Amino acid sequence: MRSKDFVITAEIPLAAARTSDGVKKIIETLHPVVDAVQIENDHAALGYVDPLAIASIAIGLGVDPVLHMSCRDRNRIGLQSSLLAAAMIGISSVMLMQGQKLPDTLRGKVKGVFDTTAIQLIEMARIIGVDSAIPEASETYIGSRVTVIRSSQDWQASKLEKRVAAGAKFLQTSPCLNMRVLRAYVAKLIALKITHRASVLVDMPLLSSVQMAKDVKETRPGSRIPKSVLQALAGAENPGAEGYRICRDAIIEMKSMPGIAGVNIIYDGDSDAVARLVSEVSG
Numbered sequence: 001m002r003s004k005d006f007v008i009t010a011e012i013p014l015a016a017a018r019t020s021d022g023v024k025k026i027i028e029t030l031h032p033v034v035d036a037v038q039i040e041n042d043h044a045a046l047g048y049v050d051p052l053a054i055a056s057i058a059i060g061l062g063v064d065p066v067l068h069m070s071c072r073d074r075n076r077i078g079l080q081s082s083l084l085a086a087a088m089i090g091i092s093s094v095m096l097m098q099g100q101k102l103p104d105t106l107r108g109k110v111k112g113v114f115d116t117t118a119i120q121l122i123e124m125a126r127i128i129g130v131d132s133a134i135p136e137a138s139e140t141y142i143g144s145r146v147t148v149i150r151s152s153q154d155w156q157a158s159k160l161e162k163r164v165a166a167g168a169k170f171l172q173t174s175p176c177l178n179m180r181v182l183r184a185y186v187a188k189l190i191a192l193k194i195t196h197r198a199s200v201l202v203d204m205p206l207l208s209s210v211q212m213a214k215d216v217k218e219t220r221p222g223s224r225i226p227k228s229v230l231q232a233l234a235g236a237e238n239p240g241a242e243g244y245r246i247c248r249d250a251i252i253e254m255k256s257m258p259g260i261a262g263v264n265i266i267y268d269g270d271s272d273a274v275a276r277l278v279s280e281v282s283g
Helices: 020-030 051-060 076-088 118-131 135-139 158-166 179-191 210-219 227-235 239-255 271-281
Strands: 007-012 036-039 065-070 093-097 141-146 170-173 199-205 262-266
Touching: 007 020, 007 271, 020 051, 020 271, 036 051, 051 065, 051 076, 065 076, 076 118, 093 118, 118 141, 118 158, 141 158, 158 170, 179 199, 179 239, 199 210, 199 239, 210 227, 210 239, 227 239, 239 262, 239 271, 262 271
Parallel strands: 007 036, 007 262, 036 065, 065 093, 093 141, 141 170, 170 199, 199 262
Antiparallel strands: none
16 A cells, blocks of 8 residues: 555455365465455354464465454453464554444354454554564554445544544445445545545455345445445346446446545455456456
């Protein structure tokens, strides 16, 4: 983000990363075309492998991983330990967030921790970078999750301001395919001079079906997937091809949109399709 006009990263779906060989295959497919891979946290609370393990595999393959961490599953001590471990193995980028509530199916069985706020977690990462005896920690590039909203005229983005003040250097949005709302939202961030201090990265869903679109809206709060997209997928003879076209056209439009530093592609496991897409929009 510091050296390119437009970066493209791609998420590694935890559901598709069940073995080390599977992880390596995904990373080797993405490596030639993306600037980094993002390792999502277990937002659906399904008990997947720790993202730190996947990130270590990515580093071993020479790929820059962006490690996601939330305040839901670990207390303050555990979060600090994970941040130090990430720095020690060479992870230079982290995406820090409050985390989603546990699903209703786990109610009464598991409790979310939430003894640390997203702001406190960002501050913790920044302080570790200043005070840690681990030299690599000083290079950590901190990001935070934000939601694309229909902002009012008097909206001052106070929560975003607090994240940037705490140490966030990039703001990664909720999944968004509503270009009109996104353009107005980013224009407001430009007007507030937030983009002067933090880069904006947009989560971009590569949809393979109507069901995937519904899953994204359900499991990723704040997602902006218009009804027109759902209708296009439902009416398409080949929903996968239609989802590919929608994603490609959106990325091409965003490349010329002021204030956007890049996109992060989320998908349901077909890393070959992601590689083709990135090669096409990068040309």
